[in-house]
Amino acid sequence: MTFFSVLVFSVVLLNSVNSSQTFEIFTRATDAFKSFLNIELITVDKPRSTGDSNETDSVAEDATLLAPDLIRKYQYPVEVHNVTTDDGYILQVFRIPKPDQQPVLLMHGLLDTSDTWILMGPQQGLAYLLSDLGYDVWMGNVRGNRYSNRHSILSPMSRKYWDFSLDEIGYYDIPAIVDHVLNQTNYPKLHYIGHSQGNAVFFVMCSERPEYANKIYSMHGLAPIAFFSTVRSPVINSMVASIDFLRILTATLRIYEFLPNSEFLTKSTRIMCHDASIVQAVCSNMLFLLAGFNTDQLNKTMLPVALGHTPSGASVKQMIHFAQLIKSGHFRKYDYGRFRNDMRYGTTEPPDYNLLNVKMPVSLYYSENDWLLDVESVQKLSTLLPNVQDKYLIPLKQFNHLDFCWAVDGRKIVYGRLLENMQIAESNGNLFS
């Protein structure tokens, strides 16, 4: 059995019986996993609220604050907007307003939230940088994460609520947010910046609703996921390998939500991540198993903040969709099986997304130490996109999937280039309008 299955099983068992026996099984599995990977795990010094310095207190506070309070704490203005999609999901969108200035929309990655753009603080966060430079900054949250967990009719406890994949996020959520931003600002176009899944769902929108290409000045893909060729993350690979098992397990246990910020994790982390537990290191390291280790761009002091805000919920179906993309190597719609595909799509295989509809200038930023997205996948994407403005391989070898949002030197390494590309797109746009 793969590590991931052991993990899921253990958590389920621990939640119900909490016996020392299951705990031991889990510990042994973890040890085996560690030696298999042969990596140095990162340990987190928990900030104590009775800590001896103000910095420690501040870090502990940042770990628990929700986005609006976090933004206010650093003396930026903030607005909270509710956006209702055509299929009834209520999404929270945060804005650091600069009225009458060019709007920029930031979309987070998988299991993440808009917090990713602000949680490393004003010196590092891309949202703050854009605001300082005079942009009107909007940060969306897709359905199912901790900020966008409401629906006009459905309960988030129901199976139907969680019945969505990247298809629905791209078809409903992103267009609804884009329309809301343009409506509120009276601008004809916005700049779009996506991280990880935030790119895939953007391409889904362009493919399925081509009229939206006219609403985007330029698109910037940080670790732009669409195709997968070689995934190096062992967590993801074991998940893909056990996909059928997981599908049955989650359906049997009626688990529709994957790694939510609240219940599932607090329940399991209470048991697994207590002090002095060897598995605690694994709790802290789940993120890096997903994203790539050995980066020196992570400020370890801020790790509790990162782990306080991530992971933050997705649907099991969405995870299965990702696994299907990894397995097939295609960027295409959810695979319901031959028979149901035929009923739904008129073909036994799911149709590929049409990247020719991504007509606005697109810039791609990617790196070698990204365990989710290898360089080849980005090459493939760039050859299929019709209007690539820039393709930028981060010169730092160790740069990983999360560094695009969290890197200590993000401004120097990525954001400078990104801003330049935005300005070029703007001046070209003005030239032709």
Ligand SMILES: *[C@@H]1O[C@H](CO)[C@@H](O)[C@H](O)[C@H]1NC(C)=O
């Ligand atoms: C913490 O900050 C308060 C006021 O903000 C100050 O009075 C106090 O000396 C600081 N403590 C330390 C340990 O820096």
Ligand SMILES: *[C@@H]1O[C@H](CO)[C@@H](O)[C@H](O)[C@H]1NC(C)=O
């Ligand atoms: C958004 O929804 C929340 C929860 O229902 C509500 O408290 C808040 O007032 C709403 N905000 C706006 C701007 O409508």
Ligand SMILES: *[C@@H]1O[C@H](CO)[C@@H](O)[C@H](O)[C@H]1NC(C)=O
């Ligand atoms: C924004 O949306 C409101 C309500 O749907 C609509 O009445 C208004 O005309 C829209 N404004 C713009 C500038 O599109």
Ligand SMILES: *[C@@H]1O[C@H](CO)[C@@H](O)[C@H](O)[C@H]1NC(C)=O
């Ligand atoms: C790391 O984070 C701490 C706490 O926010 C901060 O004081 C420190 O300057 C940061 N270090 C770097 C290298 O940015």
